[in-house]
Amino acid sequence: MLESAFVKTSELQQPDELEEILGYRFQDSALLAQAMTHRSWAHEQVSPHAQHDARSLHNEALEFLGDSILGLIVADYLFKASPGASEGELSRMKHRLVSEPTLAKASNELRLGEFVRFGRGEEKSGGRGKHALLADVFEAVTGAIFLDGGLEAATNFVELALGEELRAADPIAAAAADPKTTLQEKLQATRQPGPQYTVIETLGPPHRRMFHVELKWNGGAARGEGPTIKAAEAAAAQAALKQMESE
Secondary structure: OHHHHHHHHOOOOOHHHHHHHHOOOOOOHHHHHHHOEOHHHHHOOOOHHHHHHHHHOOOHHHHHHHHHHHHHHHHHHHHHHOOOOOHHHHHHHHHHHOOHHHHHHHHHHHOHHHOOEOOHHHHHOOHHHOHHHHHHHHHHHHHHHHHHHHHHHHHHHHHHHOHHHHHHOOHHHHHHHOHHHHHHHHHHHOOOOOOEEEEEEEEOOHHHOEEEEEEEEOOEEEEEEEOOHHHHHHHHHHHHHHHHHHO
């Protein structure tokens, strides 16, 4: 059963079209097939007694590798493109560029979701449209290209796929997208204690929650709301920054 699964792994649908989209021709087509295989598909190809063997069929290991390679490529690009930026500014720009929304957007533009092999359950639950899975596939493809063609090939792919986002990266936009870190750094610069976030209220049904968070820092307080605790904290941090600017 495992042998047949390995055979199937190399039978990716429309590999030529996908390679054209990626702008890279694989020497080892099995790497591309693995990058485009979700674990739900791989686990359906092996017997229940050999599920550990499915790990070498799906893309999670390539995702792990691609995450690190992607971080290196983006950091190198930003370091060269923004020589006057501080460490904090570079970190915020990098964080935004390798974030799930950015990678999912790039995956959608490359139509990667159309080529991923999902198991029946994941397919029915809309796996092709899930941002987390699309971001994972982007990382897995980056890892596969790195293994197949080296760092230069992976860099060419990332700069092609994230070109617009890379060129548009700037410290001001990155700071606006990450108000919690900006607030933390602002308080640290004046040697104040870090901000404290507290969920004070949760409203709405389970499928449509709205969280209300209170933020306190030395001498001030602000509130924010959002569909997740993280979003509510970010809104509170943004409100705190506006307060500080008006003082």
